[in-house]
Amino acid sequence: MSTDALAGQREALAHRAHSHTPFYIVWGVLLAITAVEVLLAYERLQPVRMLSILLGLSVIKAALIILWFMHLRYEVTRMRRILMASLCVCLVLMCVFFADAFRILHLGVR
Amino acid sequence: MADMAVEHRIGHSEFEPSLFHTYSNKIGMWLFILSDSLTFGALLFSYSYNRISNPTWPTPFHSGSIINATVMTGFLLTSSLTMVLAVSASSYGNRKAAIRWLLATMFCGTMFVVLHVREWIGLINEGMTPGKNPWGAPQFGGTFFTLTGLHMLHVTIGVVVLGVMALRSMGKKFSSNDIETSGLYWHFVDLVWMFIFPLVYLMSTRIE
Numbered sequence: 295m296s297t298d299a300l301a302g303q304r305e306a307l308a309h310r311a312h313s314h315t316p317f318y319i320v321w322g323v324l325l326a327i328t329a330v331e332v333l334l335a336y337e338r339l340q341p342v343r344m345l346s347i348l349l350g351l352s353v354i355k356a357a358l359i360i361l362w363f364m365h366l367r368y369e370v371t372r373m374r375r376i377l378m379a380s381l382c383v384c385l386v387l388m389c390v391f392f393a394d395a396f397r398i399l400h401l402g403v404r
Numbered sequence: 405m406a407d408m409a410v411e412h413r414i415g416h417s418e419f420e421p422s423l424f425h426t427y428s429n430k431i432g433m434w435l436f437i438l439s440d441s442l443t444f445g446a447l448l449f450s451y452s453y454n455r456i457s458n459p460t461w462p463t464p465f466h467s468g469s470i471i472n473a474t475v476m477t478g479f480l481l482t483s484s485l486t487m488v489l490a491v492s493a494s495s496y497g498n499r500k501a502a503i504r505w506l507l508a509t510m511f512c513g514t515m516f517v518v519l520h521v522r523e524w525i526g527l528i529n530e531g532m533t534p535g536k537n538p539w540g541a542p543q544f545g546g547t548f549f550t551l552t553g554l555h556m557l558h559v560t561i562g563v564v565v566l567g568v569m570a571l572r573s574m575g576k577k578f579s580s581n582d583i584e585t586s587g588l589y590w591h592f593v594d595l596v597w598m599f600i601f602p603l604v605y606l607m608s609t610r611i612e
Contacts, residue, residue, distance in 0.1 A: 314489060321485040325478065328601075332474050335606040348602035355598045363488045363591045365584075373424040377434060384442055388449045398457035 320362045327351050433585045437592045440558075444596045447551045448603060454543040455607075462539035463610045464530070469523065473605045476519045477597065480559075483512030484594045487566075491587040494580040499573055502583060506570040509590065513563040520556050524549075548604065555600060558593045565589065 331351055334344060361367040366374055424431055455461045465473070490505030527548075531538045534546040565586050572578065 314492065317485060317488050317492075321481060324481050324484075328474065328477050328481065331602055331606055332470060335470060335609045341607070345607060348606060352599050352602055356595055359484065359591055359595045359598070363484050363594075364588055365491075370425045373426070373434075377438065381438055381441055385445045388445060391449060391453055392456065395453045395456035399459065 316362065320358050324355055324358060327355055427581055429581060429585045430588065433588045437588065440592065441596075444551075444554070444599075447547075447554065448599060451547040451551055451604065454541070454547055458541035458543060460540035461608070462537055462541060462544045463608045464527065464532070464537070464539050464544075465605050465609050469526075470605060470609060472519055472523055473601060476516050476523075477601050479512045479516045479519070480594045480597050483509045483516070484591055486512065487587045487590045491580075491584045494573070494578075494583040497580075499578055502578075502580075503570050503573050506566050506573070506583070510563050510566050510570070513559050513566070513590075517556060517559055517563070520552065520559075524552075551600060551604065555593070555596055558596070562586075562590050562593050 331348060334347060339347070360378075366377070422428070422431070486505045486508040490502050490509060493499075493501035493505055532545050532548075534549050536542050537545045569583055569586050572582070
């Protein structure tokens with residue numbers, strides 16, 4: 295690792311050490327979103343609608359954890375793009391199997 | 405030309421600069437997290453596949469189970485906060501604070517595992533095994549125990565790793581880079597639970 299990059303990271307870490315307020319705010323938001331999710335479980339929503347809302351909230355929580363707690367927002371843009379793009383592409387590709395799950399549900403195993 | 409090129413490299417740096425402008429341990433941990441994400445992703449997709457294709461999918465989680473899982477989630481989220489405070493303290497060279505926050509993170513992680521084991525015991529006592537359950541589709545037990553079991557294993561390993569970090573910090577092997585790297589792992593474990601909790605628990609509630 296180059297000396298400049300190391301110094302830059304140290305500076306960013308030192309800056310973060312001065313103020314912990316953002317971390318407490320993110321923690322509070324995460325707890326609040328969890329509370330909303332649990333309240334939704336007590337409502338009798340349609341399963342597909344419920345699933346859509348829960349997955350949307352989970353993605354928001356994941357983004358908060360990755361960006362703030364895992365410090366990805368402090369990393370170089372190149373690292374952010376490569377890591378997240380490769381992960382998202384691989385996970386989205388797995389959705390191809392759901393078509394088969396619906397086929398079994400409607401037609402049975404043939 | 406070749407001599408000039410070699411001379412140029414030696415003059416500036418012995419090695420090529422890092423692509424991501426950070427230390428190799430952190431890049432290695434991010435790569436591990438990527439591969440582990442795909443493992444958990446595959447398990448979550450497998451669970452969802454079975455759920456969609458089985459109209460008789462069980463909904464065994466009553467109000468008590470949801471409260472228990474919510475408290476578990478609270479412990480994990482709080483452990484992420486204490487972990488990020490440990491990383492922050494260590495980057496500032498505050499060894500005592502870093503150890504204190506690491507121990508707090510271990511406590512929250514341990515509480516999560518204890519509550520999870522208690523819940524597993526309750527389900528097993530109700531007749532659930534990996535191969536069968538009294539409520540519906542038999543695939544539920546296998547997918548549930550595999551998914552939550554692998555996650556619980558990750559949490560347990562994380563608690564042990566943080567314990568090692570705390571012990572090293574008490575001695576002469578204090579390293580803020582190591583604490584930050586283990587913090588990445590811990591946050592990832594928290595991140596995975598943010599998908600398991602709604603998909604497995606909240607989507608399978610039996611609340612009258």
